[in-house]
Amino acid sequence: MTDQYIFTSARLGFRAWRPTDIVPMAAINADAEVMEFFPDTKTLAETEEFIVRMQQQQGDKGYCYYAVDVLSSGLFIGFIGLCYQTYDAPFTPCTDIGWRLHKQVWGMGYATEGAERCLEYGLNDLRLKEIYAIAPKINTRSVQVMNKIGMQKVGEFQHPLLVGDDRLRDCVVYKT
DSSP states (O other), X not given: OGGGOSEEOSSEEEEOXXXXXXXXXXXXXXXXXXXXXXXXXXXXXXXXXXXXXXXXXXXXXXXOEEEEEETTTOOEEEEEEEEEEOSSSTTOSEEEEEEEEOGGGTTSSHHHHHHHHHHHIIIIISOOSOOEEEEETTOHHHHHHHHHTTOEEEEEEEOTTXXXXXXXXXXXXXXX
């Protein structure tokens, strides 16, 4: 079963996206609590577009926000991975690390474990020189993960894609 994974951590498998991931990922994206630090929830069509973008990026760059399964059960729980970003900011273009997991697995250490393994994969296997992490300042759970995985805060900025959102626009930037 582990041969379906690009790489694994102790408890997680990181793999390419499949058509069967669209509906469960759409459910995660439609959950207001999961999407608390985003401007809005995402539709099924938007989720499908996201997955297509990730598949294209995997082909073009050799990495993406990977679909993630719990190894012991095969349960799909969301994504953790690396994404090439080109929005207008002082540090872009860059590769960032990100995660979005089903709330039923929050508090189990999967985001930290998965992000740590993705950093290792990105730096050692893909030989990326640096990896960034970005989050709204108010997203303290994600900032906590960034700190736990050893990233260093290098600044703050107003995210150009969130500039009209007073609650989310002020973001922190972390770097390896």
